[in-house]
Amino acid sequence: MVDEFEILEHTADVGVIARGADIGQAFANAGKALFSLITELEDVEEVIYREIEIDAQDRESLLVRWLNELIYIFDTENILLKVFDIQQLTNTSLKAVAYGEEVNTAKHQLKTGIKAATYHMLKIDENDGYRVQVLFDI
Amino acid sequence: MSAPWLEIVNKIDEYRWQIPPGYKEGMKVPGLIYTSKAMLDHIWEEQVFQQVANVAFLPGIVGSSLAMPDIHWGYGFPIGGVAGTRAQDGVVSPGGVGFDINCGVRLLRTNLTEDEVRPKISQLVSELFANVPSGLGSSGKLRVSEKELDEVLVKGSQWAVARGYGDAEDIELSEESGCIKGADPEKVSNRAKKRGIPQLGTLGSGNHFLEVEVVAEIYDKDIARVMGIDEVGQVLVLIHTGSRGLGHQVCDDYIALMNGAVKKYGIDLPDRQLACAPVKSAEGRDYMAAMAGAANYAWTNRQCITHWVRESFSKVLGGGRQKLGLEQVYDVAHNIAKIEEHNVEGKKQALCVHRKGATRAFPPNHPDIPSVYRDIGQPILIPGDMGRCSYVAVGTQLAMKETFGSTCHGAGRVQSRSAAKRSLKGVDIAQTLAARGITVKAASRGSLAEEASEAYKDVSDVVEVTDKAGISLKVVKAVPMGVIKG
Numbered sequence: 001m002v003d004e005f006e007i008l009e010h011t012a013d014v015g016v017i018a019r020g021a022d023i024g025q026a027f028a029n030a031g032k033a034l035f036s037l038i039t040e041l042e043d044v045e046e047v048i049y050r051e052i053e054i055d056a057q058d059r060e061s062l063l064v065r066w067l068n069e070l071i072y073i074f075d076t077e078n079i080l081l082k083v084f085d086i087q088q089l090t091n092t093s094l095k096a097v098a099y100g101e102e103v104n105t106a107k108h109q110l111k112t113g114i115k116a117a118t119y120h121m122l123k124i125d126e127n128d129g130y131r132v133q134v135l136f137d138i
Numbered sequence: 139m140s141a142p143w144l145e146i147v148n149k150i151d152e153y154r155w156q157i158p159p160g161y162k163e164g165m166k167v168p169g170l171i172y173t174s175k176a177m178l179d180h181i182w183e184e185q186v187f188q189q190v191a192n193v194a195f196l197p198g199i200v201g202s203s204l205a206m207p208d209i210h211w212g213y214g215f216p217i218g219g220v221a222g223t224r225a226q227d228g229v230v231s232p233g234g235v236g237f238d239i240n241c242g243v244r245l246l247r248t249n250l251t252e253d254e255v256r257p258k259i260s261q262l263v264s265e266l267f268a269n270v271p272s273g274l275g276s277s278g279k280l281r282v283s284e285k286e287l288d289e290v291l292v293k294g295s296q297w298a299v300a301r302g303y304g305d306a307e308d309i310e311l312s313e314e315s316g317c318i319k320g321a322d323p324e325k326v327s328n329r330a331k332k333r334g335i336p337q338l339g340t341l342g343s344g345n346h347f348l349e350v351e352v353v354a355e356i357y358d359k360d361i362a363r364v365m366g367i368d369e370v371g372q373v374l375v376l377i378h379t380g381s382r383g384l385g386h387q388v389c390d391d392y393i394a395l396m397n398g399a400v401k402k403y404g405i406d407l408p409d410r411q412l413a414c415a416p417v418k419s420a421e422g423r424d425y426m427a428a429m430a431g432a433a434n435y436a437w438t439n440r441q442c443i444t445h446w447v448r449e450s451f452s453k454v455l456g457g458g459r460q461k462l463g464l465e466q467v468y469d470v471a472h473n474i475a476k477i478e479e480h481n482v483e484g485k486k487q488a489l490c491v492h493r494k495g496a497t498r499a500f501p502p503n504h505p506d507i508p509s510v511y512r513d514i515g516q517p518i519l520i521p522g523d524m525g526r527c528s529y530v531a532v533g534t535q536l537a538m539k540e541t542f543g544s545t546c547h548g549a550g551r552v553q554s555r556s557a558a559k560r561s562l563k564g565v566d567i568a569q570t571l572a573a574r575g576i577t578v579k580a581a582s583r584g585s586l587a588e589e590a591s592e593a594y595k596d597v598s599d600v601v602e603v604t605d606k607a608g609i610s611l612k613v614v615k616a617v618p619m620g621v622i623k624g
Contacts, residue, residue, distance in 0.1 A: 009554045011184060011211050038274075060410070061397060068390050075383045076332050078275055103275055110274040110582060112555065113343035113624075115237040115386040119393065119410035120213030135213055137237045137386075138344060138555070 005033035008133070014112070015121065015135040024086035026130035027063065031070055031084040031098065037112050037136070038074065044082045044108065046099035059091045060122050063132055066094055067117035074114075078103045114138050143182040147171070153607035156202070157187055164408065165194035170202035171209065172541075172607050177599065180552060181209060189216040192408045196221060197416070198228020200482045200489065204541055206496050207603040208550030208595060212236070214411030217495035220544045223417065225477050225488035229405065230422045231414035232392040232429070234492030235475045239388060239429055240436035241346075241380030242471040243519040244312075244444060245530065247366045249463035250373045250455070252352045256575075256619065258454055262350065263577045263620040265450040270348055270443050271340040272624040273581025278339035280442065287335055288323035294434030298441035304448075305466070308441060310508050312469035313498060313516075316437040318476070321430035326384070327391050330428075334384030334435055339442040341379050343581065343624035345589055347524065348447065349376040350620035354527060361514045361532060361613045365467050374616050375451075375464070376528060377443050378521050380473065381436035388432045392425045417477075417490050426475070433474060440469060467530070468508075468517035472497045472547035478506075480542050491542045499533035499545040499610045507533075518610050522549045522597030524578065524589060524621045525571055529601045530614040537609040545610035546601065549594040558593035571621075580623035589623060 008015030016033035020026030035041060052069055056062035073079055081100035088095040103110065115137040123133040148156040150170075155178065157169030169190035173181060181187070186209050193215055194203035200222050209218030214233035223229055248255075255262065271278050282290065290297045295309050295316025309316050323331075341348060353372045356362045367374070381388075399415035399422075400407060407413070415421035448464045455462060475492045482489070500507050500516040507516040515532035522528045526549075537543050553561070567586040568578050580586045604610045 007556065009556060011551045011554050013211075013213060014555065056394075057398060061394065065394070072329060072333070072387070074275075075386075076336075112585075112588075113274040116390045118213040119397075119413070122410065137213055 004029040013135050014138050015133060017131060017133045019129060019131050021129045023130045024089045026132045027066055027089065028084035028086050030067060030132050030134060032082060034067055034070055034114065035081055037114060039080050039108050039110055041082050044080045045101045046083050047101050048079065049097050049099045052096045052098060055093045057092065059124055062092060062094055063124065063134060064117045064119060064122065067134060070098065071114055071116060080108060112138055141179060143178055146187065153603050157190055162191040165191055167194050167199050168202050169194055171205040172603055172609065173207045174603050177207060184211040186211055186216050192412060193219055193221050195408055196223055196229055196231060196414060197405055198223040200224060206546040208546045208548055208600045210550045214409050215494045218546065218550060219494050220496045220541055221492045222480060222489040222542045225417050225490050228417055228490060229414035230417045230425055230475055230490050231412055231492065232389050232396060232425055233411045233413060234494055235429060236473040236494045237386040237389040238380040238473055239385035240433035240471045241473045242436060242469060243521055244377040244440045244469040245467040245519050246375040246444065246447065246464050247467050248373045249461060252371045252373060255373050259577050259620045262450065262454045263579050263622060265454050266348060266447065267579045267622050269446045269450045270622065272622060274343040276340050277336040280339040282335055282338055284331060287331055290338065290438045291323045291326060291431035291434055292321050293317060294437040295441040298438045303442045303445040308444060308466045311466045312437060313471050316441065316469065318430040318433050320427055321434050322427035323431055325424045325428040326388060326431045330384050330387035330391065333387050334382065337382040338439060340382060341443065341624050342382055343585060346379040346624050348622040349618050351376060351528065351616040351618045353614055354617045355615040358613050364511065364514050365517055366465060367614050375447055376521055377440055379439055381432040382439065384435050385432040388428045392428065395421055429475060433471060468519060470497050470519050489542060493544055495547050496544045497547045498543055499537040500543045501533050501535040501538050518545055520546060520548055520597060520601055523591045523594040524618055525576065525591035526597060527615050527617045529597065529612050531610040531612045533610055534608055541609050545604045549597040549600060551593055552595050553593040555588040558590055559587045561592060562587045562590055576618050577620045578623065585623055
């Protein structure tokens with residue numbers, strides 16, 4: 001099986017490449033990759049959920065908005081997310097439910113703070129499934 | 139073997155390397171990198187040439203797309219990049235400021251010497267760590283309402299001083315007096331405010347820090363004396379933080395907006411992260427008003443932290459301010475865009491100067507610097523990594539002429555965070571630093587390895603270039619004694 005995601009090395013920033021059989025799965029795995037940078041995913045349980053609905057002008061912007069929405073939820077509610085159910089996805093809109101758990105410092109080790117997903121080196125490729133690449137400012 | 143970049147750059151002198159506009163089709167001006175030959179290899183490997191060239195595409199850019207010696211690869215704009223665009227018909231780019239709007243540095247001086255502080259450094263670091271909220275996911279001790287946050291966005295440091303956080307003099311001794319005019323809370327989204335409310339008065343994580351340091355060398359005694367830095371061994375305090383989640387959200391909101399503006403105004407860009415809009419357009423004006431708000435939030439943040447630093451010193455070392463000192467030397471922004479007057483092609487023009495990982499370096503007698511520094515030039519604060527040293531410098535006329543009054547901002551990374559962690563696996567960074575007389579307390583062990591000296595260029599090499607090139611002159615070098623990392 002192909003890995004769901006991998007981490008891209010960069011000097012000042014950090015990127016991720018996420019894959020999926022369909023674009024929704026690739027978006028979901030990008031979300032997972034993002035939270036794998038913030039904490040150890042295995043320590044996170046699925047006890048709460050957040051519904052997410054966003055629009056953007058094109059698919060690339062939608063990917064950036066999606067990830068920035070997840071960063072926003074973490075930053076404002078202190079919630080670590082690990083499972084993403086993409087319910088509806090077009091080139092300009094996305095509906096999803098994300099599951100995870102509120103930060104508990106006794107249990108969760110927080111690793112890296114992520115400021116935002118960027119458009120720099122952003123890529124969405126279709127070739128035997130989907131592959132998305134995003135760079136974060138950290 | 140000859141370096142690949144030799145074919146591309148024109149050497150102007152030992153510290154100035156030009157990328158001609160022919161390097162990439164679409165460049166409106168040349169690129170100009172301030173660096174040494176020794177550092178160019180790394181800059182080339184990082185593809186920073188491409189990024190300097192990309193910035194040269196911005197409509198209305200004048201002079202050169204500039205890069206300071208601490209330049210390293212960033213998203214869109216390189217970190218260490220400076221660009222001046224005509225305010226009249228040029229653009230403003232949120233990516234040219236970055237996500238951490240008004241990330242910056244504040245320096246305090248004390249009346250204390252190393253001998254007086256060192257025996258209590260461990261206690262002092264613990265007290266500072268307890269008193270200044272830091273680390274990922276931390277929230278502040280301040281509880282502000284939405285209405286109060288709006289006041290923070292408009293008033294900056296003044297808001298904090300009016301509430302007892304700090305001295306009136308702190309305001310005067312800050313770039314822009316700790317408040318950029320024209321901030322409009324209406325232009326800052328509710329999402330940005332929601333991120334900003336709990337994080338006001340927090341240091342944050344990543345490369346942000348609070349450092350107790352000792353003067354190690356004074357290069358110009360007369361200039362240092364004007365800043366109240368009198369002798370080797372004197373203790374200083376350096377605070378490095380920015381606008382936290384509020385600034386990140388403002389940047390994100392406006393990059394999304396400007397992606398639309400790029401199409402609307404028919405702007406051709408090689409990288410979407412450079413998204414921009416004319417300074418005078420509604421989008422450009424709104425960004426400037428929101429960015430000013432985020433910048434003012436950052437100044438308020440550093441102002442509140444300053445107050446808690448003073449409290450902590452007083453608690454651990456005893457005695458009042460008279461004994462301790464802890465007066466502010468200066469506060470600089472190193473991620474910002476500002477409308478400034480500069481001479482371009484023999485004509486005074488209003489420019490939108492973007493400094494992303496670069497510090498303003500105004501010369502003596504410039505009207506925008508505090509009167510006490512009129513004769514020496516604007517103080518410039520250049521933090522290094524936590525294991526080496528930091529510098530204080532002053533701005534020059536040459537900077538005004540060549541770099542829109544700008545210079546470097548720090549060390550600049552050479553190693554990715556995970557590479558640093560890998561190469562330092564099993565090394566106890568805190569212990570290694572302790573053996574060198576540096577007490578460190580960090581919210582997470584991971585962040586210590588990520589920010590270790592090995593991950594950075596030596597700031598001394600960086601400062602050597604700006605000093606020799608004459609765009610800022612070094613005055614003081616200080617070494618860390620106690621560090622708090624987020």
